[in-house]
Amino acid sequence: MFDSFTAETLARMQFAFTVSFHIIFPAFSIGLASYLAVLNALWLRTGRQTYLTLFNYWKKIFAVAFGMGVVSGIVMSYQFGTNWSVFSDKTGPVLGPLMAYEVLSAFFLEAGFLGIMLFGRKRVGDKLHMFATAMVAFGTLMSATWILSVNSWMQTPAGYSINELGQFVPEDWFKIVFNPSFPYRLVHMVLAAYLTTALVVGATGALHLMRDSADKPARKMFSMAMWMLVVVAPMQIFMGDLHGLNTLEHQPAKVMAMEGHYDSHPDGAPLILFGIPNPDEKRIDYAIEIPKLSSLILKHDLNAPLDGLDTIPLEDQPPVEIVFWSFRVMVGLGFAMLGLGAWSLLWRIRGRLYDGIWLHRASFVMGPMGFVAVLAGWVTTEVGRQPFTVYGLLRTSDSLAPVDAPAVAASLIAFIVVYFFVFGAGTFYLLRMMNMPAATPHLGLKDGPIRTAGISQPKTQDLAKKEPSDV
Numbered sequence: 001m002f003d004s005f006t007a008e009t010l011a012r013m014q015f016a017f018t019v020s021f022h023i024i025f026p027a028f029s030i031g032l033a034s035y036l037a038v039l040n041a042l043w044l045r046t047g048r049q050t051y052l053t054l055f056n057y058w059k060k061i062f063a064v065a066f067g068m069g070v071v072s073g074i075v076m077s078y079q080f081g082t083n084w085s086v087f088s089d090k091t092g093p094v095l096g097p098l099m100a101y102e103v104l105s106a107f108f109l110e111a112g113f114l115g116i117m118l119f120g121r122k123r124v125g126d127k128l129h130m131f132a133t134a135m136v137a138f139g140t141l142m143s144a145t146w147i148l149s150v151n152s153w154m155q156t157p158a159g160y161s162i163n164e165l166g167q168f169v170p171e172d173w174f175k176i177v178f179n180p181s182f183p184y185r186l187v188h189m190v191l192a193a194y195l196t197t198a199l200v201v202g203a204t205g206a207l208h209l210m211r212d213s214a215d216k217p218a219r220k221m222f223s224m225a226m227w228m229l230v231v232v233a234p235m236q237i238f239m240g241d242l243h244g245l246n247t248l249e250h251q252p253a254k255v256m257a258m259e260g261h262y263d264s265h266p267d268g269a270p271l272i273l274f275g276i277p278n279p280d281e282k283r284i285d286y287a288i289e290i291p292k293l294s295s296l297i298l299k300h301d302l303n304a305p306l307d308g309l310d311t312i313p314l315e316d317q318p319p320v321e322i323v324f325w326s327f328r329v330m331v332g333l334g335f336a337m338l339g340l341g342a343w344s345l346l347w348r349i350r351g352r353l354y355d356g357i358w359l360h361r362a363s364f365v366m367g368p369m370g371f372v373a374v375l376a377g378w379v380t381t382e383v384g385r386q387p388f389t390v391y392g393l394l395r396t397s398d399s400l401a402p403v404d405a406p407a408v409a410a411s412l413i414a415f416i417v418v419y420f421f422v423f424g425a426g427t428f429y430l431l432r433m434m435n436m437p438a439a440t441p442h443l444g445l446k447d448g449p450i451r452t453a454g455i456s457q458p459k460t461q462d463l464a465k466k467e468p469s470d471v
Contacts, residue, residue, distance in 0.1 A: 008400050010408040011083040014415060016382075018075050021419055023378055024371045025069030030144055030190065031197025032062045033137040035224075036117070040133045044126055053217050057438040058201075061430060063118055066110075068426045075415075083408060087389050087399035093169045094160055094176060095150050102146035110139035141190065148189055152182040154390050155381070156250045168390070180250055184243040185381075191236045192377065195337055196370030198228035203367025204434045206360035213355050217438035222363070223353065229341030237334055241297070248298055251391060253312045254384035257323040259294055260284045261308040268292035269306035274328070277321040282309070284324075316387065323384045330376040333369050340366055 005013070036059055043051035077099075080088045088096075116124060116132035124132070159175030160168045170176055205222030208215050248255045256262075260272045262282040271293035275284035295304040309317050340362060347356045385391055389399045 005405065005409070007403050007405040007408050008397055010405055010412055011079075011400060011403065012396065014083065014408060014412045015076070015079055017412070017415060017419070018072065018079065020375055020378070021423055022069065022072040022076060023374060025065050025072060026140070026144070027189075027193045027196045027371065027374045028200065029062060029066045029069055030140045030193035031195075032058060032065065032200075033140040034194070035197055035201065036062060037130075037133050037137040038224075040130055044130055050216050050220050053438050054221055057217070057440075059118060061433050063114075064426065064430055064433070066114070068423060072419075072423065081401075082411075083401050083403060084389075084399055085401035087394070090166060090394055090399070091154075091168050091390060093167055094153065097170075098146055098150045098153075098177070102143055102150075106139050106142035106146055109142065110136050113139070144190060144193070145186060148186045149177050149179070149182055151381075152185045153177075153179050155179075155185075155385060156181040157390055157393060168393075181243075181246055184239070184246045188236070188239050188243050188377075191232055191239060192370070192374050194228060194232050195236060196374060198225045198232065199337070199363075199366050199368075199370040200434075201225040202229070202363045203365075206363035206367075207435070208437055209354055210357065210360050210364070215437065219354050221438070222360075223348075226341065226344035226348070226353070226363075229337055230345050233334070233338040233341045237338060240331075240334065245298065251384070252307065253309065253316065253318060254323065254380075255298070256307070256309045256312070257318045257320045257384055258327040258380065259298075259306075260287070260320065260324050261294070261306060262320070263310055264306065264308040265295070266305045268301075268303045269294040269298075269308075271297065277324050279320060318384050318386045323380055326376045326379040326383070330373050330380060333373040333376070336366065336369065337373075 036055060039051050039055040039058070042048070043055060113132040113135040116129060117136050120132065121129040153176055156179045157168070158179040159170065159172035161171050163169050201221050202225030205218045205220075205225060208218035209222055212218070244255065244258075259269070260275060260277060261269060262284070268291070270287075270289040270291045272284055272287050272289045275287035275289075278285045292302045295306055296302050298304075298306065309320070343359055343362070344353060347353045347359050353359075387396050388394060389396050
């Protein structure tokens with residue numbers, strides 16, 4: 001099946017496959033953890049039962065998604081030692097501590113308070129439970145911060161020197177952590193996580209509104225999700241523009257591939273909307289373009305010159321076909337999210353937010369599109385960095401462990417089979433849970449952890465406020 005592939009290609013395919021599975025779960029759990037903190041705070045402040053109902057509904061979905069994210073992430077760390085041991089040796093003095101900090105601070109923080117958030121309200125009281133929920137949300141954001149710092153350093157390395165063994169060694173930890181692209185990547189990824197969660201919550205609310213437009217929890221979750229789109233989608237587009245300008249400064253070849261600029265444009269570059277990259281002829285066939293708009297976006301000047309891939313050595317150019325299309329998928333879905341948010345705002349003003357059937361259908365269809373956009377953005381980022389693992393300094397071909405292609409192929413096939421079985425079953429279970437109304441008592445899960453012999457059942461308490469007014 002993989003006889004024609006080299007060990008390097010297979011190792012890259014394996015890491016791309018596993019990271020693609022992994023990234024969708026943190027992208028969901030980062031946003032969902034913050035959403036749970038907001039729901040819990042609103043319940044404590046207002047006493048409205050709807051917020052508590054939604055909190056109990058989404059916390060169980062969060063628990064399953066969080067668990068799958070942890071399991072899928074462990075596999076990738078092993079690949080650094082099996083398939084990419086040279087990369088680990090060269091970059092370990094810099095990246096090793098950063099990844100350790102992620103575990104020791106962010107992940108321990110999440111894991112330490114997760115049980116209290118899920119099962120501890122009756123035991124610790126509302127205030128400490130709220131603190132635990134906030135710490136889980138903060139931990140997910142901290143986890144993203146460390147991981148994005150690692151990835152950003154690989155994109156824009158800073159604060160290092162190279163020793164006699166060819167290893168990157170730290171010189172300035174502040175410059176390493178806060179490298180030139182880190183702030184842009186962090187904000188862009190966190191906003192993407194919030195949009196991804198908003199789309200899933202909105203799709204779930206829309207599904208239940210199509211069944212019963214009077215469903216109060218469905219109304220609330222749909223309304224909150226649409227507000228998130230209205231606020232965050234424009235911010236994401238603006239942040240994406242700033243991120244693109246930063247990428248142009250530090251990784252110009254990536255932007256050239258994203259834009260499809262094989263040739264330099266001394267008098268203003270066009271914005272190529274669509275076309276078919278032709279790597280053999282070094283051009284975009286059947287291009288639909290707007291003259292000079294790319295120069296206006298990237299240089300804020302219609303006539304500003306822009307270099308093309310003809311200024312980059314062929315061996316240093318990224319694969320244009322992949323980057324060109326993944327970038328357009330990401331941007332197109334970003335504008336679709338903006339349009340959905342604007343549509344919901346119009347229907348909200350007209351008082352039709354909960355009975356706009358076509359809005360609900362569109363929201364339901366857009367439910368998984370946040371994951372698609374995240375994957376497309378990740379492909380743009382990582383494939384656009386090629387042929388380097390550490391941009392401009394360490395090539396992917398020089399990062400590979402001394403492994404044989406058949407061994408990597410066998411493990412790749414095993415990953416494909418196991419991942420589709422395990423995570424396919426997990427995703428199916430998540431969808432089943434979302435298909436149930438928010439008022440469903442258990443969603444197939446018990447309300448507490450499994451108890452061993454000798455641990456008594458706690459006394460039940462009425463979690464509703466004394467004045468459970470609803471909206």
